[in-house]
Amino acid sequence: MAGYNRRSFLKLSGTALGGIAVGSSVTAAASSERFLVDTTKTSQSEVEAAGLEVVHDLHEIDVLVVSGAESDIESLGVDYAADSRYSLDLPIDQESPITAEGADETRDEPYYPIQWDKQAQDIPEAHEITRGEDTRVSIIDTGVAAGHPDLAHAVNEDLSQDFTGDGYGAGGPYGGYHGTHVAGIVAANDQNDAGVVGSAPGTEIVDCRVFSPSALASFADILAAMIYSVRIGSDAANLSLGAYPYARQGQGKFYGKVLNRTTTYANSEGTLLVIAAGNDAADLQHDGNVVSLPAEAANVVSVSATGPIGFMNGGEGLESPTYTPAKYTNYGTNAVDIGAPGGNYDADFPAGYYYDLVFNTIAEPQFDSDGNYQGASYGYAWLAGTSMAAPQVAGAAALVRSQNPGLNANQVRKTLTSSADTVEEFDKTYYGSGVLNPYAALK
Structure with missing residues (x-):
């Protein structure tokens, strides 16, 4: 096994640890210049004739994303809504996360010993069956660093x-490090004698970037990325993002309508949409007349987060198992489909709590004072959130589709949920069907 040394491993590239609760989002102001237009009663030519510019043509779901004056849209007499933008929840500590310095078998990757998430899922055993070859996973996020040594083999x-x-x-971490961490959980290289391992290192990663540097992601861009994932035949699309709480009335009702069109279309075409349930510790089943988007859309896999307390805590061992519901995770009967490793924490372990988070690839972008991209620093870091749980499921979906390429999206979902581990110690509302078990799914 390649050397793992606690002392050298804890060298800092910054001064702060990775944070808790990465991946839920909050709603920002609606746009006054971009709109989503329902085209079931109009056409693109009529929209353009009204003086509107088409930004995204989403004809598969009868939607156009346009820019222009709202009065011009009103003249068409169609349903529409202003585009909204969302800001990604950042770690509690805003500084640089810890990064680590830098085999033929999964267990021989240098940092596998601290990847409790992959150990809990029996990923080495799963790789004896398949590594996810001949599949494709879209990462709809802040951008994926194609140049990261553990991802260079995978990013198209x-x-x-x-x-x-x-x-x-695209192909860079222009919107932040988040997307690279998510992509590594899916597909980090298990055969390069360096770094970490992903659940499906044989899969192909497609970077679908919807976040800009220090900026927000629009609902319309997220929809467009989902449709694009279907167009290119992605077996799964991972969305470690969302907005909560969102009212079911008004604009939220329009959003729900077009979102369900999108998710239903993707599902029918074979692309499994895997979505983080959110990090608000909210009961989504009993939260009033609000909704979490897109986690509560139809035909998606909504993923809650689990994690241990006390991993690598010397001789004392685990204080709580890896399938413990994370303190921050959203939950709720009929709102969560499956639980997966996302990381946990406990204030009683201040010196080593980060070992209970999820360790994987990271790329921190660098810009000059004029905003010109200057490259990125590559490394590894601990993060936690349903953002980290969702790609565990997306990676498992790639494994299942690799083994059984004829399965449709519903069958892949059913394979994952029916093989999930039942947990008796904690309430079922945290897990839906259970805790992800990729090896059992393949068996």
Whole structure:
């Protein structure tokens, strides 16, 4: 086994630890210039004739995303809503997370010993069956660093796409480190004698960037990325993002309508949408007339987070098992489909709590004073959230589809949920069908 040394491993590239609760989002102001237009009673030519510019053509779901004056849209007499933008929840500590310095078998990757999440899922045993070959997973997020040593084998830069229009392009961590961490959980290389391992290192990653540097992601761009994932035949699309709480009335009702069209279309075409349930510690089943988007949409896999307390806590061992519901995770009967490792924490372990988080790839972008991209620093870091739980499921979906390429999205979902581990110690509302077990799914 390649050397793992606690002393060298804890060298800091910054001064702060990775944070808790990465991945839920909060709603920001609605746009006064971009709108989603329902085209079931109009056409693109009529929309353009009204003086509106088409930003995204989502004809598969009878929606156009347009820019222009609201009065021009009103003249069409169609249903529409202003686009909204969302800000990604950042870690509690805003500084740089801990990064680590840098085999033929999964267990021989240098940092596998601290990947409790992969150990709990029996990922080495799963890789004896398949590593996810001949599959594709879209990462709809802040951008994936194609140059990271543990992801260079996986990212398809030709298919990767920037949905923000900010000019930075795709295949880089332009919107932050979050997307690279998510992608590593799915597909970090298990055969390069370095770093960490992903659940499906044989899969292909497509970067679908919807966040800009220090900016927000729009609902419309997220929809466009989902539709694009279907167009390119992604077996799964991971969305470690969302907005909560969102009112079911008004604009929320329109959003729910077009979102359900999108998720139903994706499901029918074979793309499994895997979505973080959120980090608000909220009971989504009994939270009044509000909704979590897109986690509570139809035909998606909504993922809650689990994690241990006291991993690597010397001779004392675990204080709580890896399937313990995370303190921050959203939950709720009929709102959560499955639980997966996302990381946990306990204030009683201040010196080593980060070992209970999820360790994987990271890339921190660097810009000059004019906003020009100067490259990224690559490393590894601990983060936690349903953001980290969702890609565990997306990776497992790639494994299942690799083994059984003829399965449709419903069958992949059923395989994952029916093989999930039942947990007796904690309330079922935290897990839906149970805790993800990729190896059992393949068996």
